[in-house]
Amino acid sequence: MPAVFPEYPVLSTVYFMEALLLTATLSVDALAAGFAYGGNGIKIGFWKAMIINIICGAVLGLSLLAGASVRGFMPAWLTAVICFTILFILGLIKLINKSEAARTVKSLSAGEAAVLALALSLDGLAAGFGAALGNINIPTLLAASLVMNLLAVLLGCHFGGKIARKRLNMNWLAGMVLIGLAVTKLVW
Numbered sequence: 001m002p003a004v005f006p007e008y009p010v011l012s013t014v015y016f017m018e019a020l021l022l023t024a025t026l027s028v029d030a031l032a033a034g035f036a037y038g039g040n041g042i043k044i045g046f047w048k049a050m051i052i053n054i055i056c057g058a059v060l061g062l063s064l065l066a067g068a069s070v071r072g073f074m075p076a077w078l079t080a081v082i083c084f085t086i087l088f089i090l091g092l093i094k095l096i097n098k099s100e101a102a103r104t105v106k107s108l109s110a111g112e113a114a115v116l117a118l119a120l121s122l123d124g125l126a127a128g129f130g131a132a133l134g135n136i137n138i139p140t141l142l143a144a145s146l147v148m149n150l151l152a153v154l155l156g157c158h159f160g161g162k163i164a165r166k167r168l169n170m171n172w173l174a175g176m177v178l179i180g181l182a183v184t185k186l187v188w
Contacts (some may be wrong), residue, residue, distance in 0.1 A: 019141040022131055026124050026145065027152035030056070034156025036176075042106045043163045048113040054119035055148045060124035060145050067132025069109060071082040088182035124187070144155075 030052070037044055044052075108116070124145070131141065 015137040015140060016144075018136060019144045020148075022127060022136075022141060023148040026056075026060070026127055027148040029120050029123060030149050031152035031156040032152040032180075033120060034158075035154075035160035036081065037108060038157035038160025039163050041161070042108055042157075043161065044108045044113070044153055046154070048108045049150055049153040049157075051110055051113040052117040052120065052153055053146060055114060056121040056149050057126055057142060057146045059118075059121035060128040061138075061142055063125045063128030064132040064136075064138050064141065067129035068138070073105040084182045084186050088179055090177070 034044060034049075128141075132138065
């Protein structure tokens with residue numbers, strides 16, 4: 001019977017690059033979501049980004065632990081459907097609310113940040129579980145994930161906000177990007 005907490009592989013360039021690549025891939029959705037919200041004039045402050053980051057990191061951490069201890073925990077198709085549903089509904093809500101004033105800078109609430117984090121963390125749930133089935137350095141992966149995800153949300157929101165300040169009507173952007181992200185969950 002395999003140990004739940006096997007000896008972590010020695011930190012090397014290969015394990016670091018593996019963790020960096022996986023976390024960069026998982027952070028693309030956070031970057032796109034941050035960009036969409038920023039483009040829609042919705043500010044994601046540092047502490048709201050931390051809420052997103054902590055929830056995503058916690059889900060990734062739990063999935064890594066689950067993957068290290070069991071196999072076949074949740075089928076990949078189920079996480080894809082759940083993630084699609086959450087992101088699609090968020091996208092539709094943003095499209096329906098597109099009549100709001102584009103020039104008003106709004107701020108993401110803590111509750112909205114938590115819901116967004118749950119949607120963004122579902123990829124981490126599946127990827128973390130799968131990565132832990134292999135021989136990945138879990139502490140390195142978690143540390144890289146926390147840094148990359150925080151940067152992705154903040155930078156995405158910043159650059160999306162720059163577009164919004166150019167007085168372009170970007171109310172539709174958040175909805176379309178979130179729906180696009182949702183579709184990728186079913187396609188890839």
